[in-house]
Amino acid sequence: MISIRQVSKSYGSFQVLSDCSTEIKKGEVIVVCGPSGSGKSTLIKCVNGLEPFQSGEIIVDGISVGDPRTKLSTLRARVGMVFQHFELFPHMTIVDNLTLAQVKVLGRSRDEAAEKGLKLLERVGLKAHANKHPGALSGGQQQRVAIARALSMDPIAMLFDEPTSALDPEMINEVLDVMVELANEGMTMMCVTHEMGFARKVAHRVIFMDQGRIVEDAPKDDFFGQPRSERAQQFLSKILHH
Amino acid sequence: MAYNWNWAIFLSETPSGESTYLGWLLTGLQWTVTLSLSAWIIALTVGSLFGVLRTVPNRWLSMLAAAYVETFRNVPLLVQLFLWYFVLPELLPRGMGDAFKQLNPLMQQYIAATLCLGLFTGARVSEQVRSGIGALPRGQRNAALALGLTLPQAYRHVMLPMAFRLVIPPLTSEFLNIFKNSAVATTIGLIELSRQAQQLVDYTAQPYEAFIAVTLMYVMINVTVMFFMRRLEQKVRVPGYLGGNPS
Amino acid sequence: MNDAYDGYGFDWSSIPGALPLLAKGLSITFEVTVTAIVVGIIWGTLLAVARLSKSKLLSTAAAGYVNLFRSVPLVMVILWFYLIVPQLLKSVFGEGIADIRLASALCAFALFEAAYYSEIIRAGIQSVSRGQASAALALGLTPGQTMRLVILPQAFRNMLPLLLTQAIILFQDTSLVYVIGLSDFFGTAYKVGDRDGRLVELLLFAGAVYFVFCFSASQIVRHLQRRFVK
Numbered sequence: 146m147i148s149i150r151q152v153s154k155s156y157g158s159f160q161v162l163s164d165c166s167t168e169i170k171k172g173e174v175i176v177v178c179g180p181s182g183s184g185k186s187t188l189i190k191c192v193n194g195l196e197p198f199q200s201g202e203i204i205v206d207g208i209s210v211g212d213p214r215t216k217l218s219t220l221r222a223r224v225g226m227v228f229q230h231f232e233l234f235p236h237m238t239i240v241d242n243l244t245l246a247q248v249k250v251l252g253r254s255r256d257e258a259a260e261k262g263l264k265l266l267e268r269v270g271l272k273a274h275a276n277k278h279p280g281a282l283s284g285g286q287q288q289r290v291a292i293a294r295a296l297s298m299d300p301i302a303m304l305f306d307e308p309t310s311a312l313d314p315e316m317i318n319e320v321l322d323v324m325v326e327l328a329n330e331g332m333t334m335m336c337v338t339h340e341m342g343f344a345r346k347v348a349h350r351v352i353f354m355d356q357g358r359i360v361e362d363a364p365k366d367d368f369f370g371q372p373r374s375e376r377a378q379q380f381l382s383k384i385l386h387h
Numbered sequence: 388m389a390y391n392w393n394w395a396i397f398l399s400e401t402p403s404g405e406s407t408y409l410g411w412l413l414t415g416l417q418w419t420v421t422l423s424l425s426a427w428i429i430a431l432t433v434g435s436l437f438g439v440l441r442t443v444p445n446r447w448l449s450m451l452a453a454a455y456v457e458t459f460r461n462v463p464l465l466v467q468l469f470l471w472y473f474v475l476p477e478l479l480p481r482g483m484g485d486a487f488k489q490l491n492p493l494m495q496q497y498i499a500a501t502l503c504l505g506l507f508t509g510a511r512v513s514e515q516v517r518s519g520i521g522a523l524p525r526g527q528r529n530a531a532l533a534l535g536l537t538l539p540q541a542y543r544h545v546m547l548p549m550a551f552r553l554v555i556p557p558l559t560s561e562f563l564n565i566f567k568n569s570a571v572a573t574t575i576g577l578i579e580l581s582r583q584a585q586q587l588v589d590y591t592a593q594p595y596e597a598f599i600a601v602t603l604m605y606v607m608i609n610v611t612v613m614f615f616m617r618r619l620e621q622k623v624r625v626p627g628y629l630g631g632n633p634s
Numbered sequence: 635m636n637d638a639y640d641g642y643g644f645d646w647s648s649i650p651g652a653l654p655l656l657a658k659g660l661s662i663t664f665e666v667t668v669t670a671i672v673v674g675i676i677w678g679t680l681l682a683v684a685r686l687s688k689s690k691l692l693s694t695a696a697a698g699y700v701n702l703f704r705s706v707p708l709v710m711v712i713l714w715f716y717l718i719v720p721q722l723l724k725s726v727f728g729e730g731i732a733d734i735r736l737a738s739a740l741c742a743f744a745l746f747e748a749a750y751y752s753e754i755i756r757a758g759i760q761s762v763s764r765g766q767a768s769a770a771l772a773l774g775l776t777p778g779q780t781m782r783l784v785i786l787p788q789a790f791r792n793m794l795p796l797l798l799t800q801a802i803i804l805f806q807d808t809s810l811v812y813v814i815g816l817s818d819f820f821g822t823a824y825k826v827g828d829r830d831g832r833l834v835e836l837l838l839f840a841g842a843v844y845f846v847f848c849f850s851a852s853q854i855v856r857h858l859q860r861r862f863v864k
Contacts, residue, residue, distance in 0.1 A: 195529050222535025232530030236548045236625045245544055246534035280627010291530075298534065461848035463806035466820060466841045474834045477642050563705075570707035574812060581709050594717050602706055602714075609705035 146171045146302055146333050152191060152201030161187050162198065163357045169302075174334045176344040176365075179354035180380060185337045186229075188354070189304050192335065193217075193224045206301055222250045225295030229307040231287040233279035239266065239290055240275040243297045251298065258297070265293040269323055285316030292323055302333035309340060339384055345369060353377040396593045397600065408587055408597075415583030416604055422500055422579060423566045429505025430565065434512025439542060441517045452513065459510035464571050467507055472499040472575045496577040500569070508565050515557045519550035552623055559616040566608050580604055648830040649839055652822075659822030660843075662736065666743055666808045666818065671801050673744035678751030683781060685756055696752070703749035709813055715742035716814040735816040739808075747804055754800060758793035759785055795859040802851050806844060819843070 147169040154162040162184045169175050177185045190196040192203055194210045194217040203210040208220055233242050243262030247253045253261070266272045269289040271282075279287055288308055295303060305324065309317045321343050328334055328347035338344070344351055344365065351368040353361035353376075361368065361377045372378050397409040406414075440452035459467070472495070476484040487495060523546055531541035551558075573582040580601050587597035649656075684696035703711065719738040762785050770780040790797075809820040817825065820840055827836030 190529070193533055195532060218532070218535045218537045220535075221533050224533075226530075226533035228526050228530055228533075230524065230526050232524070232526040234527070234531075234545050234549075235627070236552065236623075246536055249540055249544065250535040278626040280625060294534070304533075457849060457852075458845070461802075461806075461845045461852065462841045463809040463820065463844055465809045465812060466837065466844060469824070469837050470841060474837050477834050567705075567707040570709035571810070573709060581707060581713065584710070585713065588717075598710070598714055598717060602710060605707060605710065606702070606705045 146173075146206055147192060147335065148202075148204045149188070149192070150202045150204075152188070152198050152203060154187065154191065154196065154198040160357050162191070165201070165354075165357075165359050167352060167359060167362055169333060169335060171333055172331045173349045174328045174332075174347050175336065175350050175352060176348040177335065177337045177352045177354060178339055178341075178344070178380070178384075179360075182356075183354040184357040185354045186306055189306050189335060189337050192304055193221045193226060195226075218250065222246070222298055223301050225292075225298060225300035225303040227288070227291050227295055227303065227305045227308045229311050231279070231284070231291045231311075233287055233290055233294070235279050238276050238278055239271070239282070242279065242290065243294050246294075247297055262293070262297055265296050266290070269293045283316060284312045285319045288312065288316075288320045289323055292320070292327075296327075302335070303327065305334065305336040305338065307337050307339075309338065341369075341381075341384060353380065355380075390595065392596065393593055394596055396587075396591050396596055402590065408591060411583050411586060412580070412597075412600060412604070415578060415580040415601070418497075418577060418579040419566065419569050419608070422497065422504065422572060422577070423569045425501045426504035426508060426569070427562060427565050429501065430508035430512050430561070433506060433509035435516050435547075436513075437509065438513035438516025438520065439547070441513065442520045443538070456510045456513055459507050464503070464507055464568055465574060468500065468503045468571055468575060471503045472496070475499075492576070493578070496572065496575050499575065500572040500577055504565060504568055504572075507568070508561055511561050511564075512558065515554045515561065516550060519554035520546055522553055523549055549625075552625060555616065555620045555623070559613065559620075562616065563609055563612055566612065567605070642834065644835060645832060646835050646839075648826060648832045649835065652826040652830075652836075655822050655826060656819065659817055659819040662817065663805070663808050663819040665736075666739055666811065667801070667805045669740050670743035670747045670804055670808075674747030674751045674804075675755075675797065677744065677748035679755050679786070681748060681752035682755040682759060685752065686759060700749045700752055703746055704753070708746060708807055708810055711746045712739065712742045712810055712813055715739070715745075735811070735814050738814060739811045739816050743804070743808065747800075750800060751797070754793050754796045755789065758789035758796075761792050762788045795855050798855045798858070799852070802848050802855070805851075806848060809844075 149165055149167050152162055152165045153160070165184075165188055167175075177189065179185050187196050191198050192205065192210065194215075198211060201211075205220060205224060208215055210217070210220065233239075234245070237245065240259060240262050243265065244255065244258035247258035247261065248255055263272060263275060266275055269292060271286055271289055271293070274282060274286065274290075279290070282290065292308075308324070309320050312320065317340070321340060324334070324336070324343065325347050336343070336348075348365045350362065350364055352359055353368070353372070353374070355376050360374050361372060363372070368377075369381075372381060397412070398407055400407055401411060437452040437455050440448045441456075443449065462470075476487045478484075479487070487498075490498070527545055527549070528541055531545040532538070536544065569579055570581040572579050573585065576582065578586075584597050584601040588594040591597065681696045681700060684692040685700070687693055716735070716738040719741050720734045723734065723737060766784055766788065767780055770784040771777070775783065808818055811818050812821050812824070815821070823836045823840035824833070827833035830836075
């Protein structure tokens with residue numbers, strides 16, 4: 146569904162990504178982890194073209210992201226993304242946040258979009274907040290709305306860019322629960338996260354990145370059982386003893 | 388230094404007999420307001436457009452917008468007004484220049500002053516709009532794009548609505564400035580408030596009454612504009628942001 | 635109607651001969667600008683301090699001054715001072731003051747700019763953290779010393795770019811002395827153009843000169859700003 150082939154990217158002389166390759170099959174859940182500055186957020190943003198890359202190729206559902214002829218907005222509409230800082234639109238109510246792109250991008254009617262939006266809000270347990278503004282919600286609630294917003298586009302895959310790292314600890318689980326549920330339903334997911342509990346529970350594979358490279362790309366059990374690289378071992382022990 | 392105050396002067400007839408001096412001032416007020424509002428429409432339109440252009444990922448467009456801003460910010464308003472009024476009609480193709488010169492003088496003054504004030508203020512507005520867009524978290528743009536919105540849609544539905552809310556206070560002061568700056572039109576003879584003040588000085592020998600009245604009118608304009616802009620600010624306030632109360 | 639553009643016949647020849655006059659005009663422009671900056675900043679600082687003072691009377695008076703000047707067009711302020719200053723001068727010095735227009739313009743700009751400077755300075759003072767004042771007072775400095783030795787130096791550093799930007803605006807605004815017929819740079823350019831029937835050339839020339847000055851100055855300010863930002 147998503148194949149990343151020899152992708153490299155640099156800002157001037159600084160190499161952000163070098164020669165990254167991996168393959169994500171339909172229904173697979175991939176967790177990407179690594180120290181900060183390892184390029185994991187950049188990599189995930191390359192998948193829907195939010196970050197341009199200089200060489201290599203990313204194919205999402207048969208469409209090349211780097212091809213200048215690709216209409217990125219169409220591609221992005223089919224790939225959901227959830228951000229570290231939620232990025233709900235503060236001037237719109239929750240339900241308007243969910244309907245905006247459905248109406249403007251998919252051309253759904255307002256009623257149809259609202260109906261779908263409310264259904265998804267119900268699913269993440271926030272239907273009662275539909276007419277509030279994002280500023281009135283807690284961080285955990287906002288992130289659940291952000292997931293519902295991405296789902297409202299009926300995505301073929303979901304990208305999560307550190308979805309819990311801006312949250313207070315007591316709110317992390319409510320977001321992870323939604324993600325676990327999604328994974329169990331068979332959604333294709335690429336998640337940049339340090340939540341190893343989440344990875345153990347639902348990930349099929351774990352990718353470990355360092356200094357712009359994919360250092361390790363292994364099935365979950367192998368990764369947690371015996372990471373081959375020393376850096377991954379160090380990283381894991383740091384995270385686990387946190 | 389005995390000065391004979393005579394506030395009744397405003398009620399006496401002007402030499403031509405068709406109006407009172409108060410009538411003159413009200414005509415002046417009308418022109419000040421008309422000129423300022425029409426220039427503000429130009430300023431907001433042009434300023435928003437160029438402010439957006441300065442933030443788009445296209446070097447030529449943003450350079451074009453920067454050139455506009457630098458030109459109109461670095462030449463005095465008075466010089467710009469004279470360029471619009473005296474110089475441009477000479478440099479236009481003859482037909483257009485002549486057509487302009489054949490308009491009645493008041494119309495000529497009004498057109499030149501409106502364009503001048505509008506584009507002058509537009510340059511300032513565009514800087515505010517640009518900084519408003521720049522102050523938004525970058526993630527907002529990404530989030531809008533990630534949903535599949537095109538860049539123009541992201542601007543229209545996500546970034547501009549927030550950016551405009553952020554810059555209401557500086558835009559208010561530009562709006563106030565446009566009323567004050569409209570007084571410059573006196574130099575090309577447009578009969579706005581400060582021209583009428585000078586006329587009254589010439590005709591009545593009661594300069595203080597005239598100046599006090601006109602000054603108060605400007606203060607009044609100021610207070611009115613502030614009142615409406617505050618109302619606007621409260622109306623569009625986003626709950627939970629920018630000092631709004633979480634509901 | 636002949637719509638063909640046969641071009642305007644530019645003739646720049648009256649400019650070289652007028653350069654000495656224009657230079658004299660420019661010196662007046664600078665005189666007004668510099669006076670207004672110096673007096674404006676000093677008087678503006680006092681107004682800002684008064685506005686932030688605990689005395690209700692002082693702060694109200696300062697706020698009234700600032701708000702009044704800021705709600706009236708500069709053109710009106712210049713006209714006001716041209717009405718008041720000559721009479722004052724006459725009653726103090728009798729007839730025969732050399733340049734009534736210049737004196738009026740100097741007063742108008744100095745007092746007008748003070749209102750604008752005081753707002754910048756007030757914001758600058760408020761940008762210095764409260765802890766700084768507490769620390770200075772805790773060391774035994776008097777409130778006056780605290781303001782002069784601790785708060786203001788930091789405030790001025792923070793607001794230098796804004797003060798300079800205001801100075802550029804002021805430099806442009808001095809052209810408005812045209813309304814009282816004072817021959818500053820712009821006034822001189824206009825008069826020369828009018829005299830020689832070359833208004834187009836002289837106005838374009840004046841615009842270009844202002845642009846060169848202001849654009850260079852604003853580039854310098856931008857450069858400073860980049861270096862100053864914490």
